[in-house]
Amino acid sequence: MKQPVTRITEDEVVEYLLALHESGASAAEMRAYLRSTQTEALGEPYLKLFQSFSDERERMAAPEADAKMLLSQMATPRIVTKRAVDRSFQGGERTRFSLSEVITYLTRMVSWKYAAPGLAMVGVLALSVWIFGGNEQRKVALEDQPLTKTTPSGAVSQKPTGNEGSAPALESVSPVPTAPKQGSVETTSDVESLALALLGSEGTESFTDEDQVLDVSADESLLDNDQMYDETLF
Amino acid sequence: MPQSLTEDTHKSSERGTTREDQAVFASLYQQYFTPLYRYVFSRIREREVAEDLVQKMFLKLYQVFLREGASAFTEAYLFVAARNALTDYFRKKKDIPFDAQDPQWQALPDTTMTAERHMEQQDRQSRLEEALAPLPVNEQEALRLKFFGDLSTGEIARVLGASEATVRQWQCRGLKHLRGNILNHSTL
Numbered sequence: 001m002k003q004p005v006t007r008i009t010e011d012e013v014v015e016y017l018l019a020l021h022e023s024g025a026s027a028a029e030m031r032a033y034l035r036s037t038q039t040e041a042l043g044e045p046y047l048k049l050f051q052s053f054s055d056e057r058e059r060m061a062a063p064e065a066d067a068k069m070l071l072s073q074m075a076t077p078r079i080v081t082k083r084a085v086d087r088s089f090q091g092g093e094r095t096r097f098s099l100s101e102v103i104t105y106l107t108r109m110v111s112w113k114y115a116a117p118g119l120a121m122v123g124v125l126a127l128s129v130w131i132f133g134g135n136e137q138r139k140v141a142l143e144d145q146p147l148t149k150t151t152p153s154g155a156v157s158q159k160p161t162g163n164e165g166s167a168p169a170l171e172s173v174s175p176v177p178t179a180p181k182q183g184s185v186e187t188t189s190d191v192e193s194l195a196l197a198l199l200g201s202e203g204t205e206s207f208t209d210e211d212q213v214l215d216v217s218a219d220e221s222l223l224d225n226d227q228m229y230d231e232t233l234f
Numbered sequence: 235m236p237q238s239l240t241e242d243t244h245k246s247s248e249r250g251t252t253r254e255d256q257a258v259f260a261s262l263y264q265q266y267f268t269p270l271y272r273y274v275f276s277r278i279r280e281r282e283v284a285e286d287l288v289q290k291m292f293l294k295l296y297q298v299f300l301r302e303g304a305s306a307f308t309e310a311y312l313f314v315a316a317r318n319a320l321t322d323y324f325r326k327k328k329d330i331p332f333d334a335q336d337p338q339w340q341a342l343p344d345t346t347m348t349a350e351r352h353m354e355q356q357d358r359q360s361r362l363e364e365a366l367a368p369l370p371v372n373e374q375e376a377l378r379l380k381f382f383g384d385l386s387t388g389e390i391a392r393v394l395g396a397s398e399a400t401v402r403q404w405q406c407r408g409l410k411h412l413r414g415n416i417l418n419h420s421t422l
Contacts, residue, residue, distance in 0.1 A: 018380075
């Protein structure tokens with residue numbers, strides 16, 4: 001045992017108690033040390049702490065280490081194959097599938113037995129979409145096409161020639177007049193050609209289906225006509 | 235990559251069938267199971283989970299044993315493995331608060347004790363755990379490995395990756411903090 005020391009700090013007591021504990025000293029031996037150094041007041045709480053740890057160890061009641069059971073678990077045959085994809089199919093350890101494994105999986109699942117009808121259905125669908133889609137487009141194109149009509153202002157009348165008796169030929173011109181030829185009208189500037197173009201565009205009118213419906217609500221003369229049908233007149 | 239791994243496992247499995255290897259591994263298991271279990275249990279506080287965790291850890295270590303032999307299985311190595319297993323466990327199940335009223339914690343009968351002594355011990359142990367929990371991690375670990383894992387200061391230093399002097403300091407401070415925490419509640 002260590003000889004009594006005049007002044008022992010708490011840290012020194014704890015360190016010494018820890019060293020004694022590690023060397024396997026019993027509680028009685030530790031108490032003897034504390035008594036000999038007159039540090040019972042300092043050291044006694046730590047002895048109780050050691051006792052608490054000791055009680056805790058007992059309380060933990062570790063189960064018996066059954067090596068036979070562990071060995072039997074290790075001896076359980078495990079399916080070990082070379083390919084991870086096989087291992088996952090056979091109920092072994094799960095792995096995260098890589099792209100190649102997914103492709104392998106899909107190629108296994110796909111067979112012509114299922115693929116042929118599937119492809120046929122897709123083909124029929126595509127064909128029907130193509131046919132009906134084409135018809136719809138054609139209908140829309142026809143509906144949207146503007147009707148053109150020539151008007152006298154836009155028409156360029158021919159000067160009477162020698163054949164006065166024959167019916168004048170109606171010439172249809174393009175709504176946008178072509179630019180004058182440099183050789184025929186030499187003095188025409190760009191401004192004039194633009195003005196001509198605007199004048200030419202005035203001569204065309206486009207009619208849509210909406211225009212075919214006659215709006216009579218705003219026609220006051222029609223209202224007046226209605227008033228004429230007075231019963232007193234008959 | 236997976237191919238070579240599985241082939242390696244396969245070869246190991248073939249090697250592992252020798253009775254001599256199994257006997258050596260079984261003796262290591264029996265020698266270290268209890269301290270490892272106590273240490274793991276002190277962290278988890280669930281008997282079945284702790285037992286399962288230690289067994290699984292040994293099953294994993296069996297492959298290491300077959301590759302490198304029994305010489306690799308030092309106490310420090312096993313406790314480092316246990317700490318890693320605990321880290322994985324807590325990562326998977328993030329919040330496992332210690333509940334002193336948990337039936338698992340209460341239902342460990344000791345027929346050799348009187349009821350009064352049993353209650354006194356229960357009270358003291360729960361207070362011990364409550365006092366241990368707020369300690370810094372290093373101090374907690376130094377004390378758990380010492381008192382539950384039965385490790386020497388040198389082995390604890392290897393497990394925690396610190397010097398022996400540092401570990402002694404952690405233990406000393408930890409005990410003082412523990413005493414202070416218990417005194418805050420009542421006298422021990």
